[in-house]
Amino acid sequence: MSAIGHALGAAAAIARRDLRRFVEQRSRLASALVRPLLWLMVFAAGFQNVFGVSIIPPYQTYVTYQVYVLPGLAAMVLLFNGMQSSLSLVYDREMGMMRLVLTAPLPRWWLLFAKLLAGVLLSLVQVYAFLGVAALLDVRLPALGYLTVLPALVLSALMLGAVGLLLSATIRQLENFAGAMNFVIFPMFFLSSALYPLWKIGEAAAAPVYYLCLVNPFTYAVELIRFAAYGELEPLALAVVAGTGLAAFLLARLAYDPQRGLLGRARPGLA
Amino acid sequence: MGDLVSLPRRGALPEASGLSGGAVLEVAAVTRHYGARKALDGVSLQVGAGEMVALLGPNGAGKTTLFRVIEGLIPADGGRATVAGADVAAEPVRALAALGIVFQEATLDPDLSVGENLSYYAALRGVPRKERRAAVADALSRLGLTDRLRSRARELSGGLRRRVELARALIGGPALLLLDEPTDALDPGSRIALRGEIDRLRHLTGCGVLWATHLVEEVGQADRVVILDQGRVVATGAPADVVAASGRGTLTEAFLALTGGAGS
Numbered sequence: 284m285s286a287i288g289h290a291l292g293a294a295a296a297i298a299r300r301d302l303r304r305f306v307e308q309r310s311r312l313a314s315a316l317v318r319p320l321l322w323l324m325v326f327a328a329g330f331q332n333v334f335g336v337s338i339i340p341p342y343q344t345y346v347t348y349q350v351y352v353l354p355g356l357a358a359m360v361l362l363f364n365g366m367q368s369s370l371s372l373v374y375d376r377e378m379g380m381m382r383l384v385l386t387a388p389l390p391r392w393w394l395l396f397a398k399l400l401a402g403v404l405l406s407l408v409q410v411y412a413f414l415g416v417a418a419l420l421d422v423r424l425p426a427l428g429y430l431t432v433l434p435a436l437v438l439s440a441l442m443l444g445a446v447g448l449l450l451s452a453t454i455r456q457l458e459n460f461a462g463a464m465n466f467v468i469f470p471m472f473f474l475s476s477a478l479y480p481l482w483k484i485g486e487a488a489a490a491p492v493y494y495l496c497l498v499n500p501f502t503y504a505v506e507l508i509r510f511a512a513y514g515e516l517e518p519l520a521l522a523v524v525a526g527t528g529l530a531a532f533l534l535a536r537l538a539y540d541p542q543r544g545l546l547g548r549a550r551p552g553l554a
Numbered sequence: 555m556g557d558l559v560s561l562p563r564r565g566a567l568p569e570a571s572g573l574s575g576g577a578v579l580e581v582a583a584v585t586r587h588y589g590a591r592k593a594l595d596g597v598s599l600q601v602g603a604g605e606m607v608a609l610l611g612p613n614g615a616g617k618t619t620l621f622r623v624i625e626g627l628i629p630a631d632g633g634r635a636t637v638a639g640a641d642v643a644a645e646p647v648r649a650l651a652a653l654g655i656v657f658q659e660a661t662l663d664p665d666l667s668v669g670e671n672l673s674y675y676a677a678l679r680g681v682p683r684k685e686r687r688a689a690v691a692d693a694l695s696r697l698g699l700t701d702r703l704r705s706r707a708r709e710l711s712g713g714l715r716r717r718v719e720l721a722r723a724l725i726g727g728p729a730l731l732l733l734d735e736p737t738d739a740l741d742p743g744s745r746i747a748l749r750g751e752i753d754r755l756r757h758l759t760g761c762g763v764l765w766a767t768h769l770v771e772e773v774g775q776a777d778r779v780v781i782l783d784q785g786r787v788v789a790t791g792a793p794a795d796v797v798a799a800s801g802r803g804t805l806t807e808a809f810l811a812l813t814g815g816a817g818s
Contacts, residue, residue: 289680296677300663307665379661386625387678388651 293389294397301371301401305408311367315409316416318363319356323417327352339480341513349422353414354509355477357432360410361440362472362501366464368402369447373454385539392536399444399532406440407433428512435511438521439504442528446500449531452538470495475502476509500527578603578652578730578762579624583633586619586785593619595785596633601730601762606753608773608793609766611782612813617766618658620782621734624764626650638729651680654728654761656719656736664708668699671707672722679726693721696758697751713744720751724759731756733765737772749775770806779805783813 305311327349342351375381384394414429424432446467454463474495476484481502485493496502503523510517579601586594594616601607611617622628624635626646634641640648662671672690681689694700697717702710710718716736723731733752737745753775756763765776773779773793781789781796789796789812793805800808 288682292677292680292683296674300666300674303670304665378663379657379659380663382625382627382657383661383675384678385627386650386653386655388647388680389678390647 290389290393290397293387293394294400297384297394297397298401298404301368301398301405304371305405312409312412315360315364316413319359319413320416320420322356322359323349323352323422324420339482341510341515341517347422351480352478353417353422353424354432354512355475355505356417357410357414357436358439358475358477358501358505358508359472360413361406361436361443361504362468364406364409365402365440365443365447366450366468367447368398368405368444369451369454370460370464372398372448372451373460376451391539395448395536395539396532399441399448402444402447403437403440406444407436410436410440424512425514427514431514432508432512435507438524438528439508442500442504442524442531445528445531445535448535449538452535471499471501474499475505477501477505500524503527576603577601578638579635579764581620581624581633581635584620584623584630584635585632586616586623586628586630588619593785594623594630597782597785597787598633599764599780599787599790601764603729603762604756604760605778606756606763606765606776608776608779609764609782610768610770610773610779610809611766612768614784615768615782615813616785617768617782618734619785621655621658621732621764621766624732625653625655651726652729653732654723654726654730655732656716656723656734658734658738658766660712660715660719662707662710662715662718662722664706667704667706668694668710668718669703671718672725675722676725681726689725693725694718696724696755697721711744713740713748716740716744716748717751720748720755724755727759728761730762730764733763735766735768737767737769745772770809773805781809781812788812 330348372381375384384398385391387394411429414424417423450463450467454460474492476496479487481493481496484496500523503517503520506517507520507524510520577600579599581597581599584594584597585592597616597620599607599609609617609620619628623630624637624642626642626649629643634643635649636642637649638652640652642649662668663674666674669690672693673686676686676689677683691700691703694703697720699714699717699721702714702718707715707718720733720736723733731752736752737748740748749772752763752765755761765772767773776793778791779789779793779796780787789799789808791799797803797805797808800811802808802811
């Protein structure tokens, strides 16, 4: 078997296993949908009469608040799934399954990338399921937007998955996961343009909050998705998302490198 | 993907691809620290093709640490380990391609069937998709587990799980089997059965076996025994030679004397 065939076959097997586990854990899809739908149906529906969204790019006209938050909620699905993939890595490490993967005769970086790709696949399934239900509730992207948003979703999912991968190398035990997530998911989500336009945050909140939103890579994932959904490319968002994703992946690769990384320095039993 | 290497075609369990007549594992002066504690202190050992070597040591002697170094999961601080001629640190992909591993802890996915677990492993080892079904069937038949193909891993007893893991480790025709206390948590009957299986399989496939254990009675079938204590090799040789050199009557007595009476 060729080396490329081996690498692709292994990546497909990793993705199939993750997909299989996802399908079997029915509550996972349900919670992946319920979370953003609650925001859309309760939070956004309630606040759309309070918040007005002026005409800002990429919108050509006034949009309802529900339409405004739709890309942010799609990014929220990616964020949660990225962290869920990280949890699944920590679980696999505790169960020993990660040792099985890491002792496969393939480069370590490829095995990690395969895990990342599997997470991206699951993210896409969940995002499109969410967008489908939102469309049934009459909150829609432009028709072509469902297609043009795909590359932005993939790139953002890669970035968030890579951040999750990096986190999984730093979390020692499953029990520590929930605590660690509270320091990642909620600040990332709330300190971003997912729920409010940045200019509004700048106007209403203290300057530090605005600047935190500006340096939060999740803000750029949201904007990349928002612009792509309307057929536009936001170059700064693309650069930040791609750059952050690459940096996080390289750091995760280093952390998982037995010769140099965190797991190589670990106490017995961790790797 | 510059550092990917091409693996030999390994579909339906060819015989072991070890260096015929030569060492399939060479560990030379390996040291490893956990903080200030020295877990391995200049450990050296060899396993030849078709040879079974028992790595005997009390709990905490450094057996699992040594296995992790050989598996490339943690680096050695000094010395080197080579598997089938490939340095574990410098050429991990080549070294891992020659290894079949039964880990100390259970590593079957409980939610997958036995067949799915083995097929997953076969894909990771580079068995082509078309050949996976045959490779899995072959591995299971060698352990008499054909009827378990569709059983969920979580439904299996501890002994059966171990046998499935052993079958899995054979996929790809490894030159060296690393068995990290594979009989741990098994009842006496299952232990004896598993020991018999491993002995039969190494004669059948010609692969080398390094078997870590803290149970002296498991050393009986080994060609050689390496006794590890506090990270150091304190005795090595054929079991009878180790007993003779120690001046004791049995291997258990020799083991207890060499390890300060800390044996199981």
